[in-house]
Amino acid sequence: MAILRSKEIWDMEVDEIQDKLVELRAELSKNVSKSAAAGVIENPGKIRELKRTIARVLTILNEKQKEN
Structure with a gap:
């Protein structure tokens, strides 16, 4: 999956x-x-990047929900 x-x-x-x-x-x-x-x-940086992407998604999701 792409970041x-x-x-x-x-x-x-x-x-x-x-x-x-x-x-x-x-x-x-x-x-x-x-x-x-x-x-x-194979790619140890993948786990770190996934965690960061999940945090990014959660942050934006919370901001969008507060707008409504």
């Missing part, structure tokens, strides 16, 4: 953002469990 930029998230509807959040959390869970089982993953 989402703030502008891309702002252009989405609230329902789309919530769906994307579920996808990102599932991908993070998969990567964390894979790294715990194997010890070494």
Whole structure:
């Protein structure tokens, strides 16, 4: 999954953002469990970037919900 930029998230509807959040959390869970089982993953920066993207999505989602 490509990393989402703030502008891309702002252009989405609230329902789309919530769906994307579920996808990102599932991908993070998969990567964390894979790294715990194997010890070494192909791209260790991926977990960090996923966490940052989830935080970005949550921040924008909260701001959008406060607007309404």
